[in-house]
Amino acid sequence: MDIVLRAIVAYVFIIFMLRIVGRRELSTLGPNDLVLLVVMGDLIQNGVTQADYSVTGIFLAISTFAMLAVAMSFITFKWGRLQTVVEGEPLILVQDGKAIEKNLRAERLNVDDVAEEMRGQGIESLDEVKWCVLEASGRMSFIKKQS
DSSP: OOHHHHHHEEEEEEHHHHHHHHHHHHHHHHHHHHHHHHHHHHHHHHHSSSSOOOHHHHHHHHHHHHHHHHHHHHHHHHOOOHHHHHOOOOEEETTTTTHHHHHHHHOOOOHHHHHHHHHTTOOOOOEEEEEEEOOSSOOOEEHHHHH
């Protein structure tokens, strides 16, 4: 039971830390996906090479994280308000060709970061952008102004 409780505490702490790290750093992985991928590998390693050599300990820890990931996915699907807390919500970075400095600072981004993404999508200048939205996934979406 100790392993299950430690796994639950670790899961909640990692989700919290990922929210602090920010969307841009997470890129296209959702927080739950990243937690599951990173921690599963570490839990297996700890169960095999540390003092706890039991296969039961490995199965308990991995199962707990997997169930928490599925439960979190279900809960955030059912209650949209919680999804905003766990995964974040889209944030407007550019509106009508003008950068919104407050939102850029909040995500630790600058205009050069936005310009890099714009160039990757074939947009030459901010003047062409009606909206730039930082999605909850960390990806930037651009809507060009109508000519």
